[in-house]
Amino acid sequence: MQIGIKNNIALWFSIKFVVLFLAFYYFNILYFGLTSPGNNYSTFLDQHLNYIDWLRSGLLSISCALLNLMGFTAIVGENQLLVTGHTIIELIYTCLGLGVMSFFAAFVIAYPKKLKPKLLFLFSGLFCIQLLNIIRLMLLALYWNRSKSRIIDHHIIFDVIIYILIIIALYKWVNNKATNPDAAN
Template identity: 55%
Template sequence: MPGTTIIWKQGHILEENLKENDIAFWINKHNRYSDLVAQEEVERMQNIRRQTLKPNLFGSPDERTAWLKQLWWQLPRYVRPALYFSYRMIFQLGIFEGRTSVIFHFLQGFWFRLVVDIKIDELLKNKQKQASTNQISPFKFALKFVMLFLVLYYFNILFLGVTSPGNHYSSFLATHLNYIEGLRSLLLSCSALIISWLGFDVIHNHIDLLVAGKGAIRLAYDCLGLAIMSFVTAFVFAYPKKLRQKLMFLIPAILGIQLLNVTRLVLLALFWNRKANKVIDHHTLFNIILYILLMISLYFWIKHNHHRKDTIAETNLPVSA
C-alpha cells in the first residue's frame, strides 16, 4: 500500500531484464559498459581515481570485492580475461550448466573483459598521441614566436614608411588604409574626451594634444604601443592553444594596453613637467610597467589552461570502490 514500509528479512529478490534475452540488446549494453570500465581503469592508472574502501581479503564483502578488484587491475591485460573465463568454467563448474550458460560465461566473462582491455589500450594510445601533439617544444615555440614578432614589427615600420611622405609614399594607403594614423587619432580623441570630462579645456589634431594652462604633448609613433601589441600577438599565436582561447585573451589584452596608454596620455597632459622631469623617461617607464603586467597575465593564461585540463580529467567520472 502507498505510504507503507515493508521489511522483508527472508527470501530472495530475483531480477530478470527480459530485454537482455535479445543478444543485440545485451551486446550493445555491455559495449557501453565497457567504455565506462575502460575509462575508469585508465583513470586509476593515472591516479585520478582511487578506491574509497580499504581492500581486505578477510574483511567485509565490500572490502573483499575491493581486494579482488585490486588484484584484477594488477593482472596483465589480455591474459586476465582467459584466466577469469577458465575460473568460471572450471572452478565454478560453468561447463556443466548447459549450452546457454556456457555462452553467457563466454560473453560476460571473456568477451566483455577482452573488449575492456582492448579499449584500455586504445585510450592509452590516444592519450599518449594527444600528449605528444599538445606537448610544447621550446625550440619550435621560440622560433615561431620570433618569426611572428619580426613579421608584425617590421610590417608596422614598413607601413609607416609607405604612408609617410617620401620616396615610397602611397597616397592610397595613407588615405584609406592608414591604421597607424587611425590608432593615433583614436588615442588622442579618447584622451581629450576624458580630459574634458575632468573640466579642462583641451584641443587636439592628428598628432598633438593641448590642454589650456598645462601645455602640449605630441603622440609619436613609438608611443602607440605597436611594438608591445606585436609582442603579445606573436606570443599568443605561437603558443599551442585553440583559436578561441587565443582570441579571448588577445582582444582584452590589446584593449587593456591601449586603455593604459590613454591613461598615460591623460596623466602626461595634466601633470607632466618636461623641464622638471628630464631625468625620468616616461616612455621607458611605461613600457617596463606594461611588459611586467603582460608577463603576469600570460603566466596566468598558460597556467589556467593546464589547471582546466587537470580539473576536467579529475571530474570526468565519480569515485567508486
C-alpha cells in the same frame, strides 16, 4: 619520449613567436614608412588604409574626450593633445604601443592553445594595452614636464610598467587550468 615532445612544442613555440614578433614589428615600421611622405610614400595607403593614423587619432580623441568629461578643457590637433593650463603632448609613432602590441600578439598567437581562448585573450589584451596607453596620455597631458635634465623618459617608465603587466597576464593565461589542461599547479 614525453620530454622530447614537450621540447619540440617549446621549440616550435619559440620559433613561431620570434618569427611573428619580427613580422608584426617590422611590418608596422614598413607601413609607417609607406604612409609617411618621403621616399616610398603611397598616397592610396595613406589616405584609405592608414591604420597607424587611425590608432593615433583614436587615442588622442578618446584621451581628449575623457579629459573634457573630467572637467578639463582639452583639444586635439593632427597629432597633439593640448590641455588648457597644462601642457601639450605630441603623439609620435613610438608612443602608439605598436611594439608592445606586436610582442603580445606574437606570444598569444604562437602559444599552443585552442583558438577561442587565444582570440578572447588577444583582443582583451590589446584593448587593455591601449586603455593603459590612453591613461598614460592623459597623465602626460596633465602632469609631464619636458625637462632636458630627466634621466628617465616617460617611454621607458611606460614600457617597464606595461611589460611587467604583460608578463603577469601571460603567466596567468598560460597557467590557467580552464583553458590549458596541461598547466602546472
